[in-house]
Amino acid sequence: MIRMKQVTKRYGNQTALDGIDLTLGESGIHGLVGPDGAGKTTLMKLAAGLLKPTRGKVVREQGTSLGYVPQSFGMYEEMSVAENLHFYGRLNGLPRRERQERMEELLRWTDLAPFADRAAGSLSGGMKQKLAIAAAVLHRPHLLLLDEPTNGVDPLSRREVWELICSVMRQGTRVFVSTQYLEEARHCDRVILLFRGRLLADREPGAYREDFPYPVWVVRDASSVRMKWLPRLREEPAVAQAYSRGTDLVVWSRDADKVRQLLEGLSREEQAGKVEAEAPGWEDVFSRYMMENGKEETAW
Amino acid sequence: MVIRLDSLTKRFGAFTAVDGVSLEVKEGEVCGLIGANGAGKTTLIRMICGILRPTRGEGSVLGYDIVKERDAIRHRIGYMSQKFSLYSDMTVEENLRFFAGLYPVKGSSADRVEELLERFDLEEMKKQRVENLAGGWRQRVAFASSMIHSPSLLILDEPTSGVDPVTRRSFWDLLYGLAEEGTTVLVTTHYMSEAEQCDRVAMLNRGRLVAEGTVPDLRNRFAEILHTPRPTLEGIFIHTTGEGSADDNRARG
Amino acid sequence: MWKRIGAMVQKEFIQLRRDRRTLAIMIILPVLWLVAFGYAVNFDIDTIDVVVADEADHADSQDVIRQIEENEDFHLKGKATPGEGRSELTRGEADVLVIIPEGYNGFSREEDEKLKVQVDGSRLFSAQSALRKVNEFLLDVQKENMTQLQDEIREELEQSDVPTPDLSGSPAFAKLQRVLPPQELRQFQETLKDQVENNAREQMDARLEKMEELFPDPDRMKPEVDVLFNPDIKSVNYMIPGLVGLVLIFVTTLMTALGIVREKERGTLEQLVVSPLRSFELMLGKLFPYFLIAVVDFLLVFSVGIFLFDVPFRGEVLPFLLVSLLFLTGSLGMGLLVSMVSQNQQQAMQLAVLTLVPQFILSGFVFPLEAMPWGIRWVSCLMPLTYFLPVSRDVFLKGTHPFDYTTEVAVLAVYAVLFLGVAALRFRRSLG
Numbered sequence: 001m002i003r004m005k006q007v008t009k010r011y012g013n014q015t016a017l018d019g020i021d022l023t024l025g026e027s028g029i030h031g032l033v034g035p036d037g038a039g040k041t042t043l044m045k046l047a048a049g050l051l052k053p054t055r056g057k058v059v060r061e062q063g064t065s066l067g068y069v070p071q072s073f074g075m076y077e078e079m080s081v082a083e084n085l086h087f088y089g090r091l092n093g094l095p096r097r098e099r100q101e102r103m104e105e106l107l108r109w110t111d112l113a114p115f116a117d118r119a120a121g122s123l124s125g126g127m128k129q130k131l132a133i134a135a136a137v138l139h140r141p142h143l144l145l146l147d148e149p150t151n152g153v154d155p156l157s158r159r160e161v162w163e164l165i166c167s168v169m170r171q172g173t174r175v176f177v178s179t180q181y182l183e184e185a186r187h188c189d190r191v192i193l194l195f196r197g198r199l200l201a202d203r204e205p206g207a208y209r210e211d212f213p214y215p216v217w218v219v220r221d222a223s224s225v226r227m228k229w230l231p232r233l234r235e236e237p238a239v240a241q242a243y244s245r246g247t248d249l250v251v252w253s254r255d256a257d258k259v260r261q262l263l264e265g266l267s268r269e270e271q272a273g274k275v276e277a278e279a280p281g282w283e284d285v286f287s288r289y290m291m292e293n294g295k296e297e298t299a300w
Numbered sequence: 301m302v303i304r305l306d307s308l309t310k311r312f313g314a315f316t317a318v319d320g321v322s323l324e325v326k327e328g329e330v331c332g333l334i335g336a337n338g339a340g341k342t343t344l345i346r347m348i349c350g351i352l353r354p355t356r357g358e359g360s361v362l363g364y365d366i367v368k369e370r371d372a373i374r375h376r377i378g379y380m381s382q383k384f385s386l387y388s389d390m391t392v393e394e395n396l397r398f399f400a401g402l403y404p405v406k407g408s409s410a411d412r413v414e415e416l417l418e419r420f421d422l423e424e425m426k427k428q429r430v431e432n433l434a435g436g437w438r439q440r441v442a443f444a445s446s447m448i449h450s451p452s453l454l455i456l457d458e459p460t461s462g463v464d465p466v467t468r469r470s471f472w473d474l475l476y477g478l479a480e481e482g483t484t485v486l487v488t489t490h491y492m493s494e495a496e497q498c499d500r501v502a503m504l505n506r507g508r509l510v511a512e513g514t515v516p517d518l519r520n521r522f523a524e525i526l527h528t529p530r531p532t533l534e535g536i537f538i539h540t541t542g543e544g545s546a547d548d549n550r551a552r553g
Numbered sequence: 554m555w556k557r558i559g560a561m562v563q564k565e566f567i568q569l570r571r572d573r574r575t576l577a578i579m580i581i582l583p584v585l586w587l588v589a590f591g592y593a594v595n596f597d598i599d600t601i602d603v604v605v606a607d608e609a610d611h612a613d614s615q616d617v618i619r620q621i622e623e624n625e626d627f628h629l630k631g632k633a634t635p636g637e638g639r640s641e642l643t644r645g646e647a648d649v650l651v652i653i654p655e656g657y658n659g660f661s662r663e664e665d666e667k668l669k670v671q672v673d674g675s676r677l678f679s680a681q682s683a684l685r686k687v688n689e690f691l692l693d694v695q696k697e698n699m700t701q702l703q704d705e706i707r708e709e710l711e712q713s714d715v716p717t718p719d720l721s722g723s724p725a726f727a728k729l730q731r732v733l734p735p736q737e738l739r740q741f742q743e744t745l746k747d748q749v750e751n752n753a754r755e756q757m758d759a760r761l762e763k764m765e766e767l768f769p770d771p772d773r774m775k776p777e778v779d780v781l782f783n784p785d786i787k788s789v790n791y792m793i794p795g796l797v798g799l800v801l802i803f804v805t806t807l808m809t810a811l812g813i814v815r816e817k818e819r820g821t822l823e824q825l826v827v828s829p830l831r832s833f834e835l836m837l838g839k840l841f842p843y844f845l846i847a848v849v850d851f852l853l854v855f856s857v858g859i860f861l862f863d864v865p866f867r868g869e870v871l872p873f874l875l876v877s878l879l880f881l882t883g884s885l886g887m888g889l890l891v892s893m894v895s896q897n898q899q900q901a902m903q904l905a906v907l908t909l910v911p912q913f914i915l916s917g918f919v920f921p922l923e924a925m926p927w928g929i930r931w932v933s934c935l936m937p938l939t940y941f942l943p944v945s946r947d948v949f950l951k952g953t954h955p956f957d958y959t960t961e962v963a964v965l966a967v968y969a970v971l972f973l974g975v976a977a978l979r980f981r982r983s984l985g
Binding site for chain 1: 335466468498542
């Protein structure tokens with residue numbers, strides 16, 4: 001377990017992290033979600049012990065072994081998949097027999113077995129990430145730290161990376177994983193929302209959606225009316241937020257019935273599709289916390 | 301048609317980055333080019349901008365041939381690249397002035413810069429150096445600078461990658477506004493959630509176009525195949541790139 | 554087109570103005586280098602300790618020794634054998650060893666009559682100034698001797714009378730007296746006398762000329778210099794004109810090497826590429842500001858050399874400036890080329906240094922070209938600095954007109970065009 005107490009990290013006069021209180025290693029998969037520049041990598045590096053906090057404390061419990069996969073590909077590109085695993089196994093002091101067994105097991109899990117002799121540099125993005133994860137869990141660490149393992153990876157491989165993370169967790173390793181794809185929060189047992197160095201929330205995924213305070217209505221096929229409706233809806237007191245999402249129009253309501261009636265009225269008047277209720281998405285959840293923390297004054 | 305591509309192919313040595321892509325984008329459409337890193341999005345965009353010459357195939361942008369009339373195209377399109385494209389040691393105003401100097405601008409460039417500063421709410425920070433601006437504001441300035449010559453086609457390469465949801469929302473508001481005024485927008489992204497924002501999407505995988513059409517069209521087409529009334533674009537993407545070709549998919553590189 | 558180039562130039566200036574540190578480095582560094590280098594080689598000593606090995610030991614050689622003794626720049630340490638003198642040099646007890654060979658008499662005509670001068674080249678600073686002074690001094694002594702001798706001979710010849718033919722006693726004359734009237738006879742007599750006198754004078758002049766030919770060319774009287782341990786000593790006068798070239802090529806190449814690769818790294822280049830800006834416009838826009846700075850650098854370095862180090866500038870300023878600009882354009886182009894083929898700033902720096910260090914070593918700045926084996930010398934022939942150095946040195950020190958160096962100037966022009974051309978082509982190609 002790693003405990004962070006009032007951790008602040010500054011680079012020059014820029015505050016990357018601001019008063020973070022956090023315990024890692026208590027839940028199976030602990031997700032760290034936030035946009036670029038939120039401080040995700042800094043937090044990861046503090047947890048891994050690669051950085052010292054400017055203020056506050058980072059305490060690693062005695063005997064907690066770590067695995068760490070940095071954002072940049074940490075494997076030797078000119079060495080083969082098997083050679084890389086061998087090397088990291090020896091680095092972690094695994095005895096020969098165990099190393100061999102563990103390698104075979106991991107190659108199977110990651111579906112990398114057919115590529116064991118391929119140079120690591122020639123693998124696709126998703127396979128590289130899986131190799132890096134395999135190398136980091138060779139020694140069965142208590143806690144695995146993953147810094148944006150799915151960044152820039154195609155959706156199919158991304159799904160595979162998450163499957164691997166889940167099986168690592170099932171083997172008894174706790175995982176702390178960061179991502180900039182908000183919707184990936186759904187794979188986690190607990191989710192931290194991080195924005196501009198501040199911890200907005202640290203809860204279970206279900207809790208975020210359950211207590212989302214604004215029922216969400218969606219008007220389908222509204223692309224022809226969006227520019228006309230949006231300014232009007234935003235002035236409505238019963239509307240907390242309105243935005244267009246492709247052909248849909250999404251509206252958060254303070255008063256669900258009133259807003260539904262309003263939308264249905266508008267739909268009838270002009271060419272627009274059905275009005276439907278929708279569960280809030282992760283982007284909705286994140287924006288809600290940004291609003292509530294007065295972080296709404298963004299650039300756009 | 302603002303963009304018309306006919307089996308466009310680009311090879312780098314033995315590697316085929318873009319493989320026979322045909323695509324049509326209408327005026328005022330917001331078209332999303334979707335794919336993972338290395339799927340060929342940037343290569344395709346660079347051919348459309350006239351930076352790269354296709355190995356095979358042809359295409360026209362705003363009626364100009366992408367090989368023979370690249371200069372005409374460059375004068376008429378706005379391009380916001382994936383990498384940060386401003387001079388961070390110069391102020392907001394200096395950056396805009398610089399780009400106004402590069403492009404043919406209607407009227408005086410000073411007036412045009414003033415107009416953009418106003419439209420993008422940059423008036424207050426025009427004297428600030430770009431390096432001192434927060435990420436979202438920088439992107440706003442970059443966006444303004446790509447609009448300097450009022451292009452009729454705007455090409456944005458991963459404009460909202462890693463941006464917070466609130467910022468992203470207002471960005472799309474602006475984009476829809478432009479599209480309504482008749483500007484055609486081509487935007488690349490590897491966010492599936494972003495793809496949902498577009499009027500039309502083109503899904504790229506390993507240089508090939510795997511699915512293309514307006515968003516409602518695609519949903520209808522795949523509703524039955526995927527056994528869900530309202531399939532997500534992510535579901536469609538995984539379906540078209542995944543099943544059956546998974547091994548093939550993995551063996552690349 | 555001019556609007557776009559103007560936009561580029563203005564942008565570069567704004568960035569330069571913001572990046573004060575780089576700007577300061579670009580302007581102050583060359584001067585600092587020059588001062589540092591310049592002082593390092595500017596260590597003149599007041600009196601020079603001389604040891605003489607007199608192998609001739611006669612009036613002429615003693616005359617040389619006497620003159621050394623009388624000159625206040627020198628201090629005669631004493632006489633010794635060549636071997637002893639050499640070891641005194643090695644121990645640092647003397648600065649110069651002068652060897653007067655047996656065959657020496659006043660001035661040297663043949664190789665074995667040449668005076669020999671030896672200095673310890675490992676003591677660079679004292680050796681170089683000592684050598685210069687001793688050399689000049691001994692040459693003067695010999696020239697003096699020779700002129701004296703020539704004058705003496707001439708005087709003697711002139712004083713000897715021209716023989717006037719007296720015909721009055723001869724039988725032929727008696728016959729003529731009988732035949733010719735007295736007036737004509739006198740006339741004939743005069744003519745004859747004139748002719749003979751003229752002949753004699755002509756013959757004497759020819760003899761005098763012949764004698765002068767027998768004297769050696771003053772250049773051949775230069776003492777035979779033997780620099781022990783370090784054959785490449787240079788004086789500050791010789792260094793500074795070379796340094797001008799070296800400093801300029803360093804600063805310009807390094808500056809421009811970063812110019813384009815920086816935009817590549819930051820991602821701004823792509824934005825320029827999709828704009829209507831053409832590749833040559835981009836290059837001109839990039840080069841112009843650096844060109845201006847290079848000119849400022851040139852003027853600074855030039856003035857420091859002349860006013861701080863009192864290096865004589867005997868040539869004409871304007872033509873020299875023109876040739877220097879040609880040279881600068883070449884090195885700016887070189888930097889640009891480096892910038893285009895590099896992927897990041899680190900690579901660009903490495904590549905720039907890779908092109909510069911050989912120029913430093915092989916251009917003739919440090920080691921004389923003549924001393925290089927041919928295998929290396931042809932490498933020198935590929936370097937722009939090799940062609941600028943002789944022009945610079947001779948314009949400074951000899952006052953030669955730079956345009957007299959047709960080959961060198963032509964090569965510099967070719968380099969300027971070549972580098973810029975290749976850079977432009979390469980740039981266009983890199984865009985697909």
